[in-house]
Amino acid sequence: MRFSLPGTGDVRQVPVFGCECKVCCQARVNVRRRRRPCCALLETPQGDLLIDAGLTDLAERFEQKGLNAILLTHYHVDHVQGLFHLRWGMGEKIPVYGPSDVQGYADLLKHPGILKFMPAAEPFQRFELSGIGVTPIPLQHSKPTYGYLLEYNNSLIAYLTDTVGLPEQTQIFLKQLLKERRIDLLVMDCSYPPQNTTPRNHNDLNMALEIHHSLRPCRTVLTHISHEMDLWLSDHPDSLPDHVQVARDDDDFLF
Amino acid sequence: MRFSLPGTGDVRQVPVFGCECKVCCQARVNVRRRRRPCCALLETPQGDLLIDAGLTDLAERFEQKGLNAILLTHYHVDHVQGLFHLRWGMGEKIPVYGPSDVQGYADLLKHPGILKFMPAAEPFQRFELSGIGVTPIPLQHSKPTYGYLLEYNNSLIAYLTDTVGLPEQTQIFLKQLLKERRIDLLVMDCSYPPQNTTPRNHNDLNMALEIHHSLRPCRTVLTHISHEMDLWLSDHPDSLPDHVQVARDDDDFLF
Ligand SMILES: [Mn+2]
Ligand SMILES: [Mn+2]
Ligand SMILES: [Mn+2]
Ligand SMILES: [Mn+2]
Ligand SMILES: [Zn+2]
Ligand SMILES: [Zn+2]
Secondary structure (H helix, E strand, C coil), X not given: CEEEEEECEXXXXXXXXXXXXXXXXXXXXXXXXXXXXXXXEEEECCEEEEECCCCXXXXXXXXXXXXXXXXXXXXXXXXXXXXXXXXXXXXXXXXXXXXXXXXXXXXCCCCCCCEEECCCCXXXXXXXXXXXXXXXXXXXXXXXXXXXXXXXXXEEEEEECCCCCCCHHHHHHHHHHHHHCCCCEEEEECCXXXXXXXXXXXXXXXXXXXXXXXXXXXXXXEECECHHHHHXXXXXXXXXXXXXXXXXXCEEEEC | CEEEEEECECCCCECCCCCCCHHHHHHHHCHHHCECECEEEEEECCEEEEECCCCXXXXXXXXXXXXXXXXXXXXXXXXXXXXXXXXXXXXXXXXXXXXXXXXXXXXXXCCCCCEEECCCCCCCCCEEECCEEEEEEECCCCCCCEEEEEEECCEEEEEECCCCCCCHHHHHHHHHHHHHCCCCEEEEECCECXXXXXXXXXXXXXXXXXXXXXXXXCEEEEECECHHHHHHHHHCCCCCCCCEEECCCCEEEEC
C-alpha cells in the first residue's frame, strides 16, 4: 500500500497570495516548495482512498484510475472545495465518510451529485474500506472533526489533522491501543511555529511534539504547514527531534 | 483594452468527470478543447478587472500583475469558488462588486479576508472601474444575477450570463440604449443545444439566437457552454448564423 501526501499546506496554502516573505517568494520560483491543501491518499490493490478533498484537480487526478471512497476529516473549505469539481460528474457514486455535521459546507449536502454522503461514521468504531481498517477518532477543532487510524496488513498509520491537542477520550483510546501495538506513522497538524500561548484550532510545534512524545510512534510527519511554520523552520534548521520530519507535498510511504 | 475569456464552460465544465462522450474524451487529450468555469477579463492601462471568479488559480494568475477589482454576476459556486483561494492573501484589499444577495455563497461574506464586498451595485446605474464604464443589468436566473455593459473608449460590450432570456425591464433598457448606439460585442449564455421546451436557468441556442436577433450586435460570442452544447455543435457544423460564434477558453478581443 502506498500512502502519500498530495497536499501539506494550511488554509492559506503556500505561497500565500501577495506575501513577500522568503518562504512564499521561494515557493513561487520552486514548485517543490509549494503547499497545496492538506490531504492524504491511500493506494491499495483494492482501490484508492482519499482523505480530504481540498485539491481542485480531483477530476483530472482520478479520471482514469477512479476513486473508491473519500474520508473527510471535517467540513472546512480547504478540506472539501475539490468536491465542487467532482459532484456533477457521471458514473458510479463516490461514497463520502466523515463526522456528523448537519451543516456540511455550502450546498454540498443539499446538492451531492455523484457524491454519496454516508451516515456519519461512529467515533472509535472500526470499519473496512478498500481493504484498509479505518477507525475515526475525534479531534479538537472549530468544527466536528475526525482523525483516522488506518490499518493495512500489520501497519498502523494515525492521521490527525486539523486539531489542537487531543480530546481526553481520544487520549484514553490511544493509550489503550498503544499497550498492544505501536503506531508506525503519525501524520499530525503542526500549523504554527512554537507560540507563547496555547494556539487556537491548530497545533503549534510545542503541542505537536508533546503528542509525538506521548504517542511514541516509529515516525512522525508534520503537516497542515503554514508559511509562518516554514519560515521558522528555515531559521531554525535541525530543530526537530529524531523521528520527526516536516512533510512536503507528494511525500510517500510504502507499507 | 484587451477583453478575454479565460473560461467558457458551464457549472460541470468540460471534460465532465467520468463522461465518455466524444467531446469530453477529446478535451482530455487536447487541452484547447477544455472549458474552465465561465469568466471574463478586461485588461486596460489602468489595471485588470475580472468578471466572475470561478477559476481556482487566481492567486497564480494575478500574483504579479495584481487585480483592480472583481465584478460578480452572481453567487453560484462556479462563479465564486476562486475567491476561497484569494481571500486569505495579503496586501491591498480587492473590491468585489455584484448584485444584492445577502446569502452570498458559503462563508464568503462572513469571512472576506482581503476581499472587500462593496455595497450592491444598483441596476442600470453606470459607474467607473479602471477606466471602464460599468452598467449592471438584471438577468433571469435562479439567484439574483447581473449582466454587465462595459464601455471603453467608443466600444460597448454586453456580458450576459448566467441567464434564461432577459427580464422585461432589461429588454426595455437595452432597446432604449440601442436607439443611440450598437453593441460591438455581445457575450451570452448558451449552455444548451436547441430544446423542445423552454430551458431552466440558462439559454439554449434558440433563446440565445432570439436575443442576438433582437439586439443585433456587431458580433455575438456564446459562452457558458456545456458538453451537450459542444456535442451538438460537432454534429451540426455551420449551423450558426453570421456574426455568431462559440467561445473557446482564452479567446480574446482588442478594443
Ligand atoms: Mn484546514
Ligand atoms: Mn479546519
Ligand atoms: Mn454558471
Ligand atoms: Mn449560475
Ligand atoms: Zn509568506
Ligand atoms: Zn461529455
